[in-house]
Each structure stands twice: as structure tokens, then as C-alpha cells.
Amino acid sequence: MILIAIISLGGIGIAGAGLLYAASKKFEVYEDPRIAQVQEVLPAANCGGCGYPGCSAFADACVKADALDNLLCPVGGSDVMSKVATILGREAISSDPMIAVVRCGGTCEARPRINQYDGAKNCAIASSLYGGETGCSYGCLGYGDCVATCPFDAIHINQETMLPEVIDEKCTACGACVKACPKTIIELRKRGPKSRRIYVSCVNKDKGGIARKACANACIGCSTCQKECPFEAITLENNLAYIDHTKCRLCRKCVPVCPTNAILEPNFPPRKEKVAEESKENKEETTK
Amino acid sequence: MLRTFKIGGIHPPENKLSAGKNIRPLAIPKQVVIPLAQHIGAPAQAAVKKGDIVKTGTLIGKAGGFVSANIHSSVSGKVNKIDNTIDSSGYKRPAIYIDVEGDEWEESIDRSDKLIKECALSPKEIIDKITEAGIVGMGGATFPTQVKLMPPPGNKAELLIINAAECEPYLTSDHSLMMEKGEEIMVGVSILMKAIEVGRAIIGIEINKPDAIAYLSSLAKGFGGINVMPLKSRYPQGGEKQLIDAVIRRQVKSGTLPISVGAVVQNVGTAFAVYEAVQKNKPLIERVVTVTGKSVSDPSNLLVRIGTPISDLIDAAGGIPEDTGKIIGGGPMMGKALASTDVSVTKGSSGILILTAKEATRKPMYDCIRCAKCVNVCPMGLNPTLLMDATDFQDWDLAEKNNIADCIECGSCSYTCPANRVLLDYIRLGKGKVMGIIRARKS
Numbered sequence: 001m002i003l004i005a006i007i008s009l010g011g012i013g014i015a016g017a018g019l020l021y022a023a024s025k026k027f028e029v030y031e032d033p034r035i036a037q038v039q040e041v042l043p044a045a046n047c048g049g050c051g052y053p054g055c056s057a058f059a060d061a062c063v064k065a066d067a068l069d070n071l072l073c074p075v076g077g078s079d080v081m082s083k084v085a086t087i088l089g090r091e092a093i094s095s096d097p098m099i100a101v102v103r104c105g106g107t108c109e110a111r112p113r114i115n116q117y118d119g120a121k122n123c124a125i126a127s128s129l130y131g132g133e134t135g136c137s138y139g140c141l142g143y144g145d146c147v148a149t150c151p152f153d154a155i156h157i158n159q160e161t162m163l164p165e166v167i168d169e170k171c172t173a174c175g176a177c178v179k180a181c182p183k184t185i186i187e188l189r190k191r192g193p194k195s196r197r198i199y200v201s202c203v204n205k206d207k208g209g210i211a212r213k214a215c216a217n218a219c220i221g222c223s224t225c226q227k228e229c230p231f232e233a234i235t236l237e238n239n240l241a242y243i244d245h246t247k248c249r250l251c252r253k254c255v256p257v258c259p260t261n262a263i264l265e266p267n268f269p270p271r272k273e274k275v276a277e278e279s280k281e282n283k284e285e286t287t288k
Numbered sequence: 289m290l291r292t293f294k295i296g297g298i299h300p301p302e303n304k305l306s307a308g309k310n311i312r313p314l315a316i317p318k319q320v321v322i323p324l325a326q327h328i329g330a331p332a333q334a335a336v337k338k339g340d341i342v343k344t345g346t347l348i349g350k351a352g353g354f355v356s357a358n359i360h361s362s363v364s365g366k367v368n369k370i371d372n373t374i375d376s377s378g379y380k381r382p383a384i385y386i387d388v389e390g391d392e393w394e395e396s397i398d399r400s401d402k403l404i405k406e407c408a409l410s411p412k413e414i415i416d417k418i419t420e421a422g423i424v425g426m427g428g429a430t431f432p433t434q435v436k437l438m439p440p441p442g443n444k445a446e447l448l449i450i451n452a453a454e455c456e457p458y459l460t461s462d463h464s465l466m467m468e469k470g471e472e473i474m475v476g477v478s479i480l481m482k483a484i485e486v487g488r489a490i491i492g493i494e495i496n497k498p499d500a501i502a503y504l505s506s507l508a509k510g511f512g513g514i515n516v517m518p519l520k521s522r523y524p525q526g527g528e529k530q531l532i533d534a535v536i537r538r539q540v541k542s543g544t545l546p547i548s549v550g551a552v553v554q555n556v557g558t559a560f561a562v563y564e565a566v567q568k569n570k571p572l573i574e575r576v577v578t579v580t581g582k583s584v585s586d587p588s589n590l591l592v593r594i595g596t597p598i599s600d601l602i603d604a605a606g607g608i609p610e611d612t613g614k615i616i617g618g619g620p621m622m623g624k625a626l627a628s629t630d631v632s633v634t635k636g637s638s639g640i641l642i643l644t645a646k647e648a649t650r651k652p653m654y655d656c657i658r659c660a661k662c663v664n665v666c667p668m669g670l671n672p673t674l675l676m677d678a679t680d681f682q683d684w685d686l687a688e689k690n691n692i693a694d695c696i697e698c699g700s701c702s703y704t705c706p707a708n709r710v711l712l713d714y715i716r717l718g719k720g721k722v723m724g725i726i727r728a729r730k731s
Contacts (some may be wrong), residue, residue, distance in 0.1 A: 115378070117630065119710060120710040120713040121712075125714065125716075125717050128717050129372070130627060131379040137378055206372070
């Protein structure tokens with residue numbers, strides 16, 4: 001009796017296996033094995049920073065593309081892209097590592113509150129309704145849309161200043177916060193050696209007097225930094241200075257001349273007495 | 289049985305504190321700040337420069353496109369500067385600052401109180417005069433009036449509906465205007481009828497204004513084709529599509545204009561402005577503003593020049609009460625809290641509402657309890673809780689499929705929510721995004 005059961009069930013099993021094997025051969029979808037290989041070297045963060053829905057879609061795009069010119073995994077940067085290029089046998093495009101910077105210096109002290117918003121605590125909604133609680137309608141609202149969207153936990157609101165702060169080591173420059181910020185305060189900039197970067201920490205386009213009244217740290221568009229810059233990296237538009245990070249050589253000359261301390265220089269060593277010498281050294285260091 | 293719109297709606301406490309108060313002209317301020325964008329559409333282009341001498345009624349801003357409106361000086365004096373000012377949300381907008389000197393009017397304006405009934409102009413001439421006077425929808429939407437009077441090709445207006453519902457709680461500016469300028473309004477209505485070439489007009493008034501219904505009904509006997517229809521008090525009856533449903537029982541389909549059912553809707557305040565523009569050559573330079581609130585010592589209806597700072601109006605009504613929590617531009621439902629009292633009165637300012645700190649406090653928000661009250665009250669038949677979630681999750685396809693673009697932002701959903709959810713704030717954001725997506729797809 002027991003034999004019949006073993007034979008019949010075993011037979012069904014073998015027949016089923018045969019059927020599945022035949023089906024898998026007949027309906028097989030060929031996938032380029034390189035897609036899996038490329039995906040293997042990608043960071044698997046699925047952050048969408050590359051512009052594709054996830055790492056696997058990006059791998060697919062890399063394999064199908066003729067050249068890797070417009071494809072970049074911001075999280076992996078040049079290292080990962082060169083690995084991808086080796087797998088695909090194409091030329092690697094080198095790119096500078098980037099980092100997100102928050103261009104607002106409107107701390108609670110610098111930017112007095114002139115009204116109170118008690119609507120939904122969401123930057124997108126608040127900015128569609130109001131210019132903000134201070135006299136500066138360009139600055140950070142502080143409700144943390146950037147914090148909520150960051151897939152790497154790399155941005156946090158500082159409870160003292162109520163401004164977001166980027167954690168250098170964690171930021172991968174995926175650009176999620178840039179897209180989330182309704183005030184377009186956050187920008188991706190060249191990371192620089194040792195995450196050193198120099199930028200104007202303000203986006204206020206008002207005339208100097210109005211901007212200054214609203215915020216002690218505002219850029220007043222005085223153009224002093226522009227005159228100081230030896231590399232023509234600083235442009236002035238709509239009463240607002242902007243440092244082009246592709247031209248900036250991190251000489252730090254613009255930083256001390258700013259009358260409102262709107263230009264920031266994170267991760268640099270503290271300044272010595274002789275500013276000129278210091279900047280020379282720095283220049284050498286960066287040009288090496 | 290009184291008529292009202294079919295689906296949804298609420299009836300918040302009316303609180304019409306300033307009802308029955310006479311319209312009081314407010315003294316002209318020392319300086320007016322006239323924003324160049326007081327209407328929906330392209331902002332006007334400044335037509336004067338610093339140092340120019342202007343009279344009351346002088347054109348100072350030319351319409352910046354088809355959907356735009358002219359702007360006139362509301363005072364006589366000297367242009368101080370053309371600079372940014374803050375609007376009610378605290379954003380900077382260009383405006384013309386005028387230092388007041390005396391009150392000299394343009395000669396073409398007829399300032400007498402004499403009622404001029406006859407109007408021999410052709411429809412085109414009437415619309416030209418309305419365009420020239422810079423008239424916009426006075427109910428608060430501020431859509432340029434002349435655009436609404438020129439239906440797109442292939443559509444024919446059958447009747448004119450005058451919106452005198454004033455369904456917003458607290459506000460009484462339209463009510464006071466009807467009681468004091470009833471005859472002028474009737475002439476204005478007949479001019480509008482002529483402009484769109486229809487023989488019939490219905491004035492919809494909510495039953496909470498029985499004196500206005502009685503007065504306008506008695507006047508209507510002297511004007512052919514104009515009827516007054518009392519309506520049940522229900523918010524948001526002043527919404528264009530709701531009013532059409534209530535008055536002529538026709539439903540305007542999603543994504544179409546009221547003209548598709550043969551109706552043109554104009555506010556009663558607009559009808560008065562049209563009378564002044566066509567019969568008296570007077571551009572839109574002043575309007576009636578209700579200043580009200582439970583702790584305001586003298587709730588009033590004030591006749592105010594455009595560009596007057598809000599603080600002057602509040603002073604005229606007895607100053608800011610001590611327990612003030614919020615000052616709102618407009619009514620409690622559609623209005624928006626003001627970022628500052630320095631902002632100017634614009635063509636769309638129907639009221640200033642001062643809420644006490646107790647009234648203004650928001651209650652804590654809880655999770656949705658799926659009671660569907662918001663679904664029941666939505667006058668557009670939408671599902672507000674779903675639309676809020678769709679916006680929160682940035683699922684714009686879902687939001688679009690559920691007709692987020694139809695939302696009239698009446699706030700009935702937020703008002704009724706027992707969990708104090710900020711439904712409208714989210715929906716408004718989502719609506720903006722979805723409409724942007726739709727526009728991008730079309731172009």
C-alpha cells in the first residue's frame with residue numbers, strides 16, 4: 001500500500017519538475033548579466049539621487065547607455081563609477097564629490113520673529129501660505145522637510161539655531177533635500193578636500209537695508225567679497241553674492257571681508273594672525 | 289422650502305456683528321501703498337514714476353495681459369516710490385507708494401450722488417469701460433470682471449446670477465452695500481445684463497438678510513427681468529458652482545466654466561462697481577470693508593480707499609483689543625491670517641476679522657478616525673481625507689484621479705473635522721502641485 005503512495009506522489013513530483021524546467025527554458029527572459037554585476041558595486045541605497053527610481057534601474061540604464069557621460073551615482077561618486085566603467089568596458093567620467101550646504105544663516109538670534117505661524121508644521125505648506133515668521137521671506141522655515149526626506153539621516157535641525165545642519169560624513173549628495181526645500185536654500189556644492197567649502201550662507205534677494213533689518217547674518221549685496229576674490233568666482237545678482245564652487249579655489253580671502261559674516265568656511269583650521277600667509281598656504285595645498 | 293445647493297455644506301455661527309451698521313467713510317491716510325498685483329492673473333505694469341503728481345482716479349498701473357486689471361490711484365498726491373511691500377502672506381510684492389496731498393479728483397469722474405438709470409452704450413462699450421476701470425470680482429476671488437463678461441466662442445450666456453449670498457460668517461460689507469446702494473446695484477445689474485446680452489438676472493440672497501431681500505425685491509419691480517431669490521443660509525453658497533446649483537438647479541461639470549450651463553455669476557459688490565464705472569466714470573478706487581470681531585469695540589462697515597493700511601481700519605473700529613490672537617484678512621472660513629497690520633487694503637479685501645486668543649488657538653491634531661464627516665460636508669463631492677493623504681504621500685496621480693483640482697478651498701472639511709486635521713492646508717498644496725502638472729502636460 002505504502003509503495004503506491006510513494007510511486008504516485010513521486011511520479012507527480014517528477015512530472016511537475018519536468019514541466020517547470022520546460023517552462024523556465026521556453027519562457028526565459030534574457031537579462032544582461034552585467035546589470036547584476038553593476039548593481040553589485042552600487043551602494044544599494046535606493047535614494048534616487050541619480051534620477052532613477054532605484055539602484056537596479058540605474059544599473060539597467062548604465063548598461064543600456066552608450067556612454068556614461070550623464071550617469072552618476074552621487075552616493076558612490078567617482079570610485080563606484082570607475083568600477084561600473086570597468087565592468088562595462090567604458091571610459092569612467094571622473095567627478096568631484098559633492099555635499100549639500102544649507103544657505104541660510106538666520107538663527108533665532110540673528111533673525112527676530114515678527115509673527116507666529118501655527119498651521120501645519122510642514123515647510124511646503126507653510127511656504128505656500130506665508131513668507132515665514134521673520135522679516136526674511138527667503139530664509140529657512142525650520143519645519144524640517146529636508147530632515148524628513150533625507151534617506152541617510154544626514155541632516156538635522158539644530159535646536160538652538162532652528163536651522164538644518166548637514167553631517168559631513170553622512171551626506172552623500174543625493175539631492176533629496178534640495179528637491180524637498182520649498183525655499184531652494186539647500187544646494188549641492190563641491191565637497192572640497194577634508195569637506196572644506198566656502199559659501200554664502202544666505203539667499204535673501206532684498207536690498208541691503210531690508211535684508212539686514214530682517215536678519216543680522218544676511219548678505220546685503222555690498223560686493224566687497226566680489227572685489228576681494230582673485231579668481232572671479234563671486235557673482236552678484238539681485239543684491240545677493242554667489243560663489244561659483246567650480247571656480248572657487250578656497251583661498252578664504254572673501255570670508256573676513258564680509259561685513260555681516262554671511263560667508264561661511266566650515267572645516268578649515270582656525271585663522272592665524274597673518275591672514276595673507278594662511279591663504280597662500282591653503283592655495284598651495286589645494287592646488288597640489 | 290428655500291433653495292440651496294444639493295451636496296455638502298455647513299452652517300457655522302453667523303456672528304454678523306456689524307449687520308445694520310451704516311457704511312462709514314474712513315479718513316484718507318497720509319500715505320497709501322497700492323500693490324500692482326491685486327487680482328488673479330498677470331500683475332499690472334506701473335504707468336507712473338517717482339515724483340509724478342497723480343489725482344484720485346489717475347491710471348497708475350496698466351493691465352499686464354488679457355487676464356489682468358488696470359489700477360488707479362485712490363488718492364491725489366505725489367508718487368513717493370515704486371518699491372516692494374509685503375502682501376498679506378509676508379511675501380514681497382511691487383507696489384506704488386503715494387504721499388497724499390489734498391483730494392483732487394480726475395475731472396471726468398462724476399462725484400454727485402445723482403442716480404443715472406439710463407445707459408445707451410453697446411455691450412462692447414460697456415465692457416471697455418469696465419476694463420478701463422480695472423474692476424475685479426469683489427467677493428474676494430478678484431478675477432478680472434471683463435474676462436468673465438466675454439464668454440469663449442461657442443458659448444452663449446442665458447442669464448446673469450448676482451451673488452449676494454454673503455455666506456461667510458461675520459462679514460456684512462455686501463449686506464450694508466445692498467441696504468444703502470440698492471438702486472445703484474439694480475442699475476449695475478441691468479448694465480451687466482446688457483453687456484452679456486441676456487434678458488434675465490437673478491439675485492441670490494441668503495434668508496439671514498430679510499431686510500435686503502425685501503428692499504431689493506421692492507426695487508426689482510422697477511427693473512425688467514431682475515428677480516430676487518431668497519436662499520437658505522448655507523456655507524459655501526457664495527461659491528460660483530454652488531450658487532448656480534442653488535439658483536437654477538444646474539450642475540457645472542468638473543473642469544468646465546459656469547458659462548457651459550449658460551450662467552454668468554457676478555458679485556453684488558461688482559455690480560455696484562460696474563454702475564460707478566459705467567455711469568459715473570469712476571474707476572475702482574475704494575470699497576466697503578467690514579471690520580469685526582467679538583472683542584472689537586465698534587464693529588463697522590467702512591468705505592475705504594484702496595491702499596490704506598489695515599491698521600487705520602482697525603483704529604477706526606476701536607483699535608486692537610487686548611486679547612487679540614489673530615487678525616484675519618477676509619472671513620473666518622476663506623480668510624487668511626495676516627502677517628502684519630501694515631498691509632494695504634486691496635480690491636479683494638472684504639473684511640478684517642479680529643479673533644481673540646481663545647478663538648484663535650488651534651486644537652491639537654489627532655489621527656483620522658474615518659468618520660467621513662469631511663466627505664459629507666464637501667460641497668464639491670470630494671473625499672478630503674483621501675486627498676490629504678495623497679498630498680502627504682506625494683501621490684499626485686491619486687490626487688488628480690480624485691479631482692483635487694475641483695476643490696474650491698472653502699474649508700468646510702477642516703471646520704467639521706472632529707480630529708482637528710488640517711485637511712485644507714494639505715489639499716491646497718496638493719491642488720497647486722496637481723494643477724501645475726496638468727498645465728505642464730497641456731503645454
